[in-house]
Amino acid sequence: MVYQSTDQSTMLKQILERSKLQASMVDHHDLPSIDRDLEQIDSQTKILSNKTTQLKDDNVDIRAHYFLAQSGVNTQVLMRELGTIHLGVPIEQRQPIQDTDVDGYFYQKRTQTIVDLIQSEKQEIISDSENAFEQDLHRNWTESRQRIYDGILKGQQDTSPPMMDISKLKLNMSKVVPADV
Structure with a gap:
């Protein structure tokens, strides 16, 4: 065991010495200089990040294929069948309404509910x-x-109570209000 770890460390030291030797052999003047501005670096970074996310997605697909293959599913046939499915016209992406007045909506709904309740009670x-x-x-x-x-x-004859005799009523003219015509 001790022999094996020392053997590995000597191998690593040898690899390190060889890499230093190779690096010293390279003439730095032979290498071209790379001149890029921030926009070029930014665009290249975006391209590389898109490639890495695609690779990550591919890795997920590879793992899914392995998982399905272990379960006995032929993924090549399945992918071919799924590729033939036509889902129709893609749905338009709708833009959210920016000026939504939630308080106004609730106020209007409350008012309409009260009016409907009053109308219902009136009918009843x-x-x-x-x-x-x-x-x-x-x-x-x-x-x-x-x-x-x-x-x-x-x-x-009729046994209803006698009708009231209004000829004996007194009328106070000061309480009578004239009608405007």
Whole structure:
């Protein structure tokens, strides 16, 4: 074990010495100088970063192929079949609306809900009033008819309470407001 580690360290030292020797043999004047401005460096950096992301994506594909192959899936046939699928026209990318007024929307919805509630209650009150009027009318008509029918059968006159005599009412003219015509 000790022999093996010393053997490896001597090999590494030899490799280091050879690389230094090779570097010293190269004449620096023979190498061309590289002159680039910041824009060129930036564009080259973007190109290289795009290539590395593509390689990373390819590595993911390679791992997926290995994984599927272990499960018994023939990825070449599967890729060919997936390539024949036509998904139609690509969907347009919609731009988000920048001037969305959420508070105004909620205010409008709240107002509309209140108006709808008031309208609903108004309809319910009208319906209840009409039903109550119909019931009262029917009840009064039934009572009056029964009273008249009982009076005819017994030979009596109408037994309803006497009507009020308005000829004896006093009218105070100071309380009467003239109508504007």
